[in-house]
Amino acid sequence: xxxxxxxxxxxxxxxxxxxxxxxxxxxxxxxxxxxxxxxxxxxxxxxxxxxxxxxxxxxxxxxxxxxxxxxxxxxxxxxxxxxxxxxxxxxxxxxxxxxxxxxxxxxxxxxxxxxxxxxxxxxxxxxxxxxxxxxxxxxxxxxxxxxxxxxxxxxxxxxxxxxxxxxxxxxxxxxxxxxxx
Ligand SMILES: [Zn+2]
Ligand SMILES: [Zn+2]
Numbered sequence: 001x002x003x004x005x006x007x008x009x010x011x012x013x014x015x016x017x018x019x020x021x022x023x024x025x026x027x028x029x030x031x032x033x034x035x036x037x038x039x040x041x042x043x044x045x046x047x048x049x050x051x052x053x054x055x056x057x058x059x060x061x062x063x064x065x066x067x068x069x070x071x072x073x074x075x076x077x078x079x080x081x082x083x084x085x086x087x088x089x090x091x092x093x094x095x096x097x098x099x100x101x102x103x104x105x106x107x108x109x110x111x112x113x114x115x116x117x118x119x120x121x122x123x124x125x126x127x128x129x130x131x132x133x134x135x136x137x138x139x140x141x142x143x144x145x146x147x148x149x150x151x152x153x154x155x156x157x158x159x160x161x162x163x164x165x166x167x168x169x170x171x172x173x174x175x176x177x178x179x180x181x
Pocket of ligand 2 (some may be wrong): 148149150151152153160161162
């Protein structure tokens with residue numbers, strides 16, 4: 001998604017809402033073809049950009065519906081990633097773009113970037129927001145009981161008679177095992 005800078009007037013924020021197919025995002029569609037995630041709908045972005053002093057301030061929100069495989073029970077479940085960002089854009093030179101043009105200031109969650117010419121392309125930023133929020137160990141639920149390591153039964157749906165030995169003993173001793181449901 002691109003914003004043409006001339007469209008942004010002084011003293012007037014410019015807002016845009018777009019829904020784009022996953023295929024518009026090389027990194028996201030790459031993850032999808034690798035089977036890491038399945039996006040279940042278009043990636044939605046709301047971006048408001050305004051002129052401020054010598055720079056542009058963009059405030060955005062990205063919404064990405066997807067389906068993930070639970071790392072404990074392997075079941076697929078649906079989730080929605082929502083991520084917000086603020087980026088300060090300064091007009092850059094071609095040289096800046098070749099060099100590193102993104103400095104992340106973690107304490108403020110503010111990203112500083114530069115643009116060249118008359119447009120800002122948010123594609124990379126949107127992808128980054130989504131990939132950052134995809135859990136490394138997805139869980140269908142905090143209470144997911146996972147699969148029995150012996151027989152593979154999905155313990156969320158059924159129980160089994162396997163002796164899980166030390167593991168379950170230690171586990172129940174350590175944890176006050178209440179299932180809140
Ligand atoms: Zn699970
Ligand atoms: Zn079992």
